[in-house]
Amino acid sequence: MLQIRHPCGLVHHADGCVVKLQIANAHRMTSHQRLQNRGLMVSMATVRVDLESQGWSRQRGTLEDLRRAASFDGLVSTANGTSSNERVLIPYEAAKAPRRSLSAVYGLEKQPLHSDGAHLRIPPDIVVLHSAAPTPTSTVVWTPAPRGDDALPAAARDGIFTVRGNGESFLAVARDRDGLRFDPVVMSPGDAFAREAVAYLDAARPRSEVHLWDEPDLLLFIDNRRALHARDKVVDAETRTISRVVYRWGDKP
Numbered sequence: 001m002l003q004i005r006h007p008c009g010l011v012h013h014a015d016g017c018v019v020k021l022q023i024a025n026a027h028r029m030t031s032h033q034r035l036q037n038r039g040l041m042v043s044m045a046t047v048r049v050d051l052e053s054q055g056w057s058r059q060r061g062t063l064e065d066l067r068r069a070a071s072f073d074g075l076v077s078t079a080n081g082t083s084s085n086e087r088v089l090i091p092y093e094a095a096k097a098p099r100r101s102l103s104a105v106y107g108l109e110k111q112p113l114h115s116d117g118a119h120l121r122i123p124p125d126i127v128v129l130h131s132a133a134p135t136p137t138s139t140v141v142w143t144p145a146p147r148g149d150d151a152l153p154a155a156a157r158d159g160i161f162t163v164r165g166n167g168e169s170f171l172a173v174a175r176d177r178d179g180l181r182f183d184p185v186v187m188s189p190g191d192a193f194a195r196e197a198v199a200y201l202d203a204a205r206p207r208s209e210v211h212l213w214d215e216p217d218l219l220l221f222i223d224n225r226r227a228l229h230a231r232d233k234v235v236d237a238e239t240r241t242i243s244r245v246v247y248r249w250g251d252k253p
Contacts, residue, residue, distance in 0.1 A: 041061070041065060041069065042059050042060075042061045042065050042066055042068075042069035042219065043059065043069075044069050044070075044072065044073035044075075046059070047059065047221050050221070051126075051221060051223045051226070054143055054209075055141065055143030055222070055223045055226045055227030056141045056143065056209070056211075056220065056221060056222050056223065056227055056229075057220075057221040058211065058218065058219070058220055058221075059218075059219040059220075059221065060215070060217055060218065060219070061130075061217060061219050062130075062132070062217050063086075063130055063243060063245070065219075066128060066130065066219060066245060070245075070247060073250075074249075074250035074251060075126065075247040075248070075249065075250055076247060076248040076249070076250045077247060077248075078117075078124050078246050078247060078248055085124075085245055085246050085247065086243065086244070086245045087243070087244050087245075088241060088242075088243055088244075089129075089241070089242045089243070089244050090240065090241055091103070091108055091137075091234040091237045091240055092104075092107065092108075093107050093108060093237075094106070094107035095107075100119075100164070100165055100185060100186060101185065102114065102183070102185055104185070105185050108233065108234040108237055109233055110230065110231070110232050110233045111230040111231045111232075112184050112201070112202060112205065112230055113140075113142055113182070113201050113202075113204060113205050113208065113228035113229065113230050114182055114183040114184065114185075114228055114229070114230060115180050115181055115182050115183065115224050115225070115228055115229075116224055116244070116246060117224070117246065118163065118181045118182060118183035118186055118187060119163055119164065119165025119166050119183065119186040120165075120166060121170070123181055123224060123225065124224050124246035124247060124248060125223070125224055125225055125247060125248050125249045126221060126222070126223065126224060126246065126247040126248070126249070127221075127222045127224045127229070127244060127245075127246050128219055128220065128221050128222070128244070128245045128246070128247070129219070129220040129222070129242050129243070129244055130217075130218070130219050130220075130242065130243040130244075130245070131213045131216075131217075131218050131241070131242050131243075132216060132217060132241070132243075133216055133239075133241075134213055134214050134215060134216060135213040135236055135239070135240045135241075135242070136213075136235050136236055137213070137231065137232055137233070137234050137235050137236055137240050138210050138211060138212050138213065138231075138232045139210075139211045139213070139220060139229060139230070139231055139232065140205065140208035140209065140210050140211065140229060140230050140231075140232060141208055141209045141211060141220075141222060141227050141228070141229045142204050142205065142207060142208040142209070142227060142228050142229070143209075143223075143226060143227040143228075144180075144226075144227075149207070150204065150207060152174075152175055152200075153196065153197065153200050154193075155193040155194070155196035155197040155200065156173065156174040156175040156197040156200070156201075157173055157174075157175045157176070158173070158193040159173060159174065159189060159190075159191055159192075159193030159194030159195070159196065159197045160172075160173065160189075160190045160191050160193070160194055161173065161174065161187040161188060161189055161190060161194050162187070162188045162190055163181075163186060163187050164186055164187075164188070165186045171190070172187070173194075174187075174194070174197045174201070178225055179223075179224075179225025179226055180224075180225055180226060180227070180228060181225075182197075182201060182228060184198060201228065204228075205230065208229075208230070210232075213242075224246070
């Protein structure tokens with residue numbers, strides 16, 4: 001029977017039936033299966049369900065596991081020509097911290113709730129924190145509820161902030177149609193509503209979920225447009241190292 005080999009690696013019979021999978025896809029599936037066999041494959045299906053239901057997801061895995069899972073799931077790197085989407089976070093004393101960072105204000109003390117990239121016109125959708133080794137310094141995550149004490153007040157949608165950073169300044173609210181944006185270091189409240197929003201978010205911190213880095217190779221996925229997070233007071237400043245990776249949803253309109 002006549003066969004036609006296409007450049008993509010598929011072999012078709014003349015009647016159009018595919019008789020061989022694309023070689024690249026076969027290799028990809030083999031890699032996927034190897035990771036699953038190691039027991040460290042990140043389940044992005046589970047991550048998506050968790051993010052939808054609670055705004056965060058805890059997984060086991062290495063940074064390489066994360067990169068592979070993100071590639072399979074279609075997550076888009078936020079890297080550009082001048083910066084990477086991956087960064088290693090180490091604790092700083094206030095006097096030694098980078099300018100306009102949370103550490104420059106709070107040092108090794110506990111941080112306020114915030115979202116990452118609040119100084120950007122378009123903040124990342126997903127923040128992933130990874131620790132290769134256990135660390136006693138915990139991370140907290142707070143997700144607003146639809147109603148009740150943990151529901152965002154109207155002030156979060158109405159209050160105007162001046163956002164400074166990345167070589168420019170612009171006006172924004174803490175909650176717009178795309179989600180949350182909040183960082184008390186780079187966002188200055190410009191009216192009474194904004195100040196009310198700051199006070200509310202400060203008071204919400206004790207109600208946050210506490211995440212312990214008590215096992216090696218833990219990943220904490222955070223919906224950066226739905227939940228706020230913060231680092232607790234540092235108790236292992238000499239050894240704590242957390243990697244942060246940020247993404248955009250590839251299927252986001």
